[in-house]
Amino acid sequence: QVQLVESGGGVVQAGGSLRLSCAVSGRTFSSYTMAWFRQAPGKEREFVAAKSWSEGITTYSDDVKGRFTISRDNAKNTVYLQMNSLKPEDTALYYCAGNPGGGPGRLALLYNYWGRGTQVTVSS
Helix, strand or coil: CCEEEEECCEEEECCCCEEEEEEEECCCCCCEEEEEEEECCCCCCEEEEEEECCCCCEEECCCCCCCEEEEEEHHHCEEEEEECCCCHHHCEEEEEEEEECCCCCCCHHHCCEECCCEEEEEEC
16 A cells, blocks of 8 residues: 655745655655646645656746756655745645556646645735
């Protein structure tokens, strides 16, 4: 059984930075696409970033492009989300998701495995 565990969330002032981590266990996920989604109160879950594991193809939402960076450490089975120049509108519960074998899609329904989320709060 695949497990995804996020960490690294917290409270930060606008303009600050955070790095989220997602540790994956249970299977070799060398062929997995990994992604980050977020959900703010009263809003739907939205795509943030994705990275195909083998080819390293990366895609970002327009809202975070240029500020956030998704990366991975194959040896540690961990994916990261470096978030810089944070804004109050980035406040949300951030989820890690995994898709075994698919490309870096933006639709949540493409992802089979999900973590429980880590809260990011950006104060103005």
